[in-house]
Amino acid sequence: MKVIELQNIYFSYSDRVILEDINLAVEKGEYLALIGPNGSGKTTLVKLILGLMEPVCGKVLVFGTPLKQFKDWHRLGYVPQRAVLNNGFPVTVREAAAAGRFGRIGLCRKLKREDWEAVEEALEMVGLLSLQHKPLLELSGGQQQRVFIARALAGHPDILILDEPQVGLDDRYLYDFYCLLKQLKKERAITIFIVSHDIGEIGSWADRIICLNKKVLYQGTPREVLNPAKLKDVYGMNLYAAN
Amino acid sequence: MDMLHYDFMIRALFAGLITGLICPALGVFLVLRRYSFMADTLAHISLAGVAFGLLIGVAAEFSLLFTLGVATVGALIADYLRVRSRLSADALLALVMSAGLALAVVFFGLSRGGALDITSYLFGSLMTVSAADLWLILIVGTIVLLFLIFMAKEMYFICSDEEAARVSGLPVDLLNRIFILLVAMTVAVSLRVVGTLLVGALMVIPVLTSLIVGRSFRQVVYLSLALGVLSSLLGLTASYQFGLAAGGCVVLVALAFFIVSYGIKQLFTLFKKRWVVKNG
Numbered sequence: 001m002k003v004i005e006l007q008n009i010y011f012s013y014s015d016r017v018i019l020e021d022i023n024l025a026v027e028k029g030e031y032l033a034l035i036g037p038n039g040s041g042k043t044t045l046v047k048l049i050l051g052l053m054e055p056v057c058g059k060v061l062v063f064g065t066p067l068k069q070f071k072d073w074h075r076l077g078y079v080p081q082r083a084v085l086n087n088g089f090p091v092t093v094r095e096a097a098a099a100g101r102f103g104r105i106g107l108c109r110k111l112k113r114e115d116w117e118a119v120e121e122a123l124e125m126v127g128l129l130s131l132q133h134k135p136l137l138e139l140s141g142g143q144q145q146r147v148f149i150a151r152a153l154a155g156h157p158d159i160l161i162l163d164e165p166q167v168g169l170d171d172r173y174l175y176d177f178y179c180l181l182k183q184l185k186k187e188r189a190i191t192i193f194i195v196s197h198d199i200g201e202i203g204s205w206a207d208r209i210i211c212l213n214k215k216v217l218y219q220g221t222p223r224e225v226l227n228p229a230k231l232k233d234v235y236g237m238n239l240y241a242a243n
Numbered sequence: 244m245d246m247l248h249y250d251f252m253i254r255a256l257f258a259g260l261i262t263g264l265i266c267p268a269l270g271v272f273l274v275l276r277r278y279s280f281m282a283d284t285l286a287h288i289s290l291a292g293v294a295f296g297l298l299i300g301v302a303a304e305f306s307l308l309f310t311l312g313v314a315t316v317g318a319l320i321a322d323y324l325r326v327r328s329r330l331s332a333d334a335l336l337a338l339v340m341s342a343g344l345a346l347a348v349v350f351f352g353l354s355r356g357g358a359l360d361i362t363s364y365l366f367g368s369l370m371t372v373s374a375a376d377l378w379l380i381l382i383v384g385t386i387v388l389l390f391l392i393f394m395a396k397e398m399y400f401i402c403s404d405e406e407a408a409r410v411s412g413l414p415v416d417l418l419n420r421i422f423i424l425l426v427a428m429t430v431a432v433s434l435r436v437v438g439t440l441l442v443g444a445l446m447v448i449p450v451l452t453s454l455i456v457g458r459s460f461r462q463v464v465y466l467s468l469a470l471g472v473l474s475s476l477l478g479l480t481a482s483y484q485f486g487l488a489a490g491g492c493v494v495l496v497a498l499a500f501f502i503v504s505y506g507i508k509q510l511f512t513l514f515k516k517r518w519v520v521k522n523g
């Protein structure tokens with residue numbers, strides 16, 4: 001079953017074409033990585049899927065429903081690329097992660113005990129439960145990023161969309177992070193859609209890789225896609241990825 | 244306490260109590276969103292509304308309602324421009340603010356006779372709150388508080404991370420619009436007490452003080468409300484005692500709270516640093 005489907009998507013900013021004739025589908029329960037150089041339109045593609053931008057033409061379907069009619073937003077978890085709050089507001093880790101429940105419980109409702117349990121469980125998954133009462137601003141950039149991953153998980157999504165979440169995560173946590181994604185996929189059948197610049201690591205974790213540079217250049221298993229010739233085609237230089 | 248023998252003073256204090264409560268309540272979200280100048284912008288539009296009301300001869304008992312109407316329309320225009328134009332937020336606010344002030348000055352000029360009123364609108368006054376105004380302030384205050392009681396968590400999410408809020412399915416555009424309308428209404432009714440030039444300060448300064456002290460979002464909100472009310476009541480009392488402009492007194496009290504909190508915090512931090520260095 002296709003959980004996300006893009007049909008003939010075009011996107012441009014006034015005179016610059018960003019995405020051209022994009023057709024792709026994300027199958028239920030798969031672990032899909034989107035790679036490509038800077039400016040290749042990866043983030044734009046994610047924003048189109050999330051309805052934060054509208055394509056010039058083409059169709060986006062989420063769980064088989066056109067985006068305009070889609071209502072079950074709580075089924076999507078989103079971890080944005082830039083996730084550092086820097087406006088000096090004192091928010092505790094727990095409060096920040098709790099926002100992930102808002103879409104699920106609906107307007108005007110208060111968080112109940114099961115919501116807080118979901119928040120704590122999500123913080124546990126990213127290894128931050130012991131810091132839950134700390135102010136978010138006292139955490140390092142990488143830890144803050146993990147709070148935002150927890151926020152997405154707290155809503156118990158069916159699909160997790162992550163836009164370069166590795167930015168700011170240190171090497172020590174990065175491995176745990178990839179394991180966590182794998183575990184979510186395995187134990188909860190969550191579909192993972194991750195935008196990555198880390199072509200070295202991602203090959204050993206994802207089921208399928210899509211190379212984007214304005215168009216979908218290649219897609220397939222890491223073994224098929226991550227070979228020097230294809231990567232050179234995508235990035236315009238010699239790159240080697242371990243897989 | 245002899246000031247309580249005067250009806251006008253009781254009305255002013257009551258109006259001050261409500262504005263002192265709702266201004267920082269909305270201000271928390273303006274500051275969170277880095278939109279602190281929104282209040283000032285809407286205040287200048289409201290001033291244009293006041294001037295236009297004088298020009299076309301709106302009856303005194305309806306003047307506040309009229310101002311409120313103009314502020315609301317101004318807010319909708321500002322919001323439309325925010326969404327549609329590619330101007331940055333500060334540029335947009337500067338644009339709309341100067342447009343409001345320019346219109347106000349021209350309308351005041353055209354209506355002549357209004358010159359006496361201008362200062363009370365610019366700096367606030369104890370004398371101008373009528374019984375009808377007080378009702379309107381009460382109604383606006385109730386609407387704002389109800390909105391925040393039910394929507395605080397959604398507004399918090401939207402103001403701290405609008406994209407994520409949108410993705411979670413919250414009706415972000417609708418809530419933004421309602422919020423901006425509430426700010427406009429609050430600004431318009433607060434003009435009577437604190438005046439155009441200082442209403443923004445009453446929205447923002449108590450919040451900034453709370454940010455120095457507060458340890459969680461909840462604490463910041465409650466502290467802002469308390470400081471807003473306290474500044475408002477103390478300021479109005481000072482204004483009565485010394486015969487000074489109400490808005491100026493209110494904002495100076497709020498500033499005093501800020502400076503004292505800031506000073507104590509600095510001293511505390513210094514002390515703590517020394518202690519850490521000495522004792523490891």
